[in-house]
Amino acid sequence: MTWPKRPVIYEINTWVWLHELARRLGHPVTLGSVPTETWDALGGLHVDAVWLMGVWERSPVGLDIARSHASLQAEFRRALPDFTPEDVVGSPYCVRRYVVDSHLGGPEGLATARKELAVRGLRLLLDFVPNHVAPDHPWVSAHPDYFIRGTAEDLSRAPGHFYEAGSGVFACGRDPYFPPWQDVLQLNAFDPGLRRAAIQTLHEIAGQCDGVRCDMAMLLISRVFESTWSVRAGPLPAGEYWREIIRAVRAAHPNFLFMAEAYWDLEWELMQQGFDYCYDKRLFDRLEHAFAEQVRLHLLADPGYQEKLVRFVENHDEARAAATFRGGKGQAAAVTILTLPGAKLLHEGQLEGRLVKLPVQLGRRPLEPANGNLLGFYQRLLAAVNTPAIREGEWQLCERSGWPDNQSCMNLVAWCWRKQEERCVVVVNLSDARSQARVRVPWDDLGGRGWRLTDPVSGRVYKRSGGEMLEPGLYVDLEGWGFHFLVVGSPR
Numbered sequence: 001m002t003w004p005k006r007p008v009i010y011e012i013n014t015w016v017w018l019h020e021l022a023r024r025l026g027h028p029v030t031l032g033s034v035p036t037e038t039w040d041a042l043g044g045l046h047v048d049a050v051w052l053m054g055v056w057e058r059s060p061v062g063l064d065i066a067r068s069h070a071s072l073q074a075e076f077r078r079a080l081p082d083f084t085p086e087d088v089v090g091s092p093y094c095v096r097r098y099v100v101d102s103h104l105g106g107p108e109g110l111a112t113a114r115k116e117l118a119v120r121g122l123r124l125l126l127d128f129v130p131n132h133v134a135p136d137h138p139w140v141s142a143h144p145d146y147f148i149r150g151t152a153e154d155l156s157r158a159p160g161h162f163y164e165a166g167s168g169v170f171a172c173g174r175d176p177y178f179p180p181w182q183d184v185l186q187l188n189a190f191d192p193g194l195r196r197a198a199i200q201t202l203h204e205i206a207g208q209c210d211g212v213r214c215d216m217a218m219l220l221i222s223r224v225f226e227s228t229w230s231v232r233a234g235p236l237p238a239g240e241y242w243r244e245i246i247r248a249v250r251a252a253h254p255n256f257l258f259m260a261e262a263y264w265d266l267e268w269e270l271m272q273q274g275f276d277y278c279y280d281k282r283l284f285d286r287l288e289h290a291f292a293e294q295v296r297l298h299l300l301a302d303p304g305y306q307e308k309l310v311r312f313v314e315n316h317d318e319a320r321a322a323a324t325f326r327g328g329k330g331q332a333a334a335v336t337i338l339t340l341p342g343a344k345l346l347h348e349g350q351l352e353g354r355l356v357k358l359p360v361q362l363g364r365r366p367l368e369p370a371n372g373n374l375l376g377f378y379q380r381l382l383a384a385v386n387t388p389a390i391r392e393g394e395w396q397l398c399e400r401s402g403w404p405d406n407q408s409c410m411n412l413v414a415w416c417w418r419k420q421e422e423r424c425v426v427v428v429n430l431s432d433a434r435s436q437a438r439v440r441v442p443w444d445d446l447g448g449r450g451w452r453l454t455d456p457v458s459g460r461v462y463k464r465s466g467g468e469m470l471e472p473g474l475y476v477d478l479e480g481w482g483f484h485f486l487v488v489g490s491p492r
Contacts, residue, residue: 054092211257
């Protein structure tokens with residue numbers, strides 16, 4: 001199944017999702033026995049793909065580590081006040097084998113789920129964790145050369161950084177800015193055998209889904225890996241890890257999608273190495289902490305680059321959007337990410353306004369009432385953006401201006417979309433202050449006629465002169481965190 005140009009991806013914590021379905025239905029549920037109406041509900045969301053996060057076999061060793069880790073225990077209790085040790089099911093990023101966990105229905109259950117999604121026009125995205133594996137992964141005993149190795153002296157000197165497995169000592173997985181992850185062992189991205197094994201693993205994964213989200217993808221860039229592991233990694237290889245891996249997988253699976261979890265402004269570099277999409281963490285941070293002008297400057301980047309960014313306000317690594325973007329700010333942020341170029345990522349529970357960020361090691365989450373108003377807003381917004389103008393059309397930033405005694409226009413960002421005669425204008429107030437501006441649209445053929453502007457999210461209708469929209473510009477007056485999603489209709 002081919003991918004659309006600007007896919008909307010819906011992330012589901014698979015273990016937790018199936019647990020809640022089982023609790024509601026009163027009997028066990030696997031990926032192979034999810035009710036038809038549940039698949040139908042996903043099909044009605046106006047999304048293009050479902051990311052079933054955490055389907056691979058979890059590590060018993062990693063589970064024991066998670067159940068005994070003091071700081072994790074505190075995190076578990078914050079998220080789940082009635083927490084018990086049985087709620088810990090292990091980290092989905094501590095992979096023992098790339099085989100669907102039997103608790104979730106095994107490979108047969110995943111195959112059934114993929115068919116159900118495909119019937120509804122939905123693609124399936126799964127995880128690939130290139131940087132590390134569980135301490136009981138078969139490679140540890142069969143191919144210790146695939147790993148960053150240590151010595152008994154290293155283990156004695158820095159026990160939190162190294163792990164003894166079988167007859168060897170291995171470095172724990174890490175990124176260079178944080179302490180090691182003590183439940184995983186570090187793979188050596190420079191090792192030719194490891195690269196061949198990664199390619200084979202991805203060939204097997206590609207037979208089960210339509211794409212992968214690659215965990216911490218920037219850690220495998222050669223210069224990043226070399227600066228993290230130095231001489232332990234061995235000689236610098238001639239080619240980049242991702243360029244080699246993606247080229248090999250695409251040779252057999254040309255439509256297979258690669259999405260990178262990426263930070264540190266390395267998105268462009270990863271795109272050049274073959275990734276279809278990379279996380280836009282910079283936009284997330286600016287929506288949370290910065291001013292509208294910084295968001296606007298971010299959107300001045302090359303259009304081709306922006307088309308390969310993944311816009312989001314929530315995923316399993318971030319705090320819940322309803323907790324981070326309080327009140328109207330959350331709706332303003334949602335309108336922003338869902339009406340920009342590139343891919344969009346939504347997280348199960350985001351639409352209902354869940355507040356509790358769940359540690360990935362838990363298989364159960366607290367009961368939280370759905371926010372009906374927020375859910376209705378998202379349903380209207382997702383339906384509104386499911387239009388050829390935004391899905392396939394041309395995007396442009398719009399100029400906005402104020403007056404000498406009123407520069408509140410700086411609180412606003414504006415852009416527009418067009419595909420043939422279908423067009424829309426989006427204006428968002430990224431502040432808590434009421435703000436006004438003139439927004440100039442780039443369509444010269446508007447002049448000389450009146451136009452009907454319809455907002456499918458709010459239901460409001462406006463009548464405006466085309467000449468005024470061109471010069472001095474469409475007048476907007478938005479309350480704090482307000483927005484306009486305006487579909488430009490037939491001349492009136």
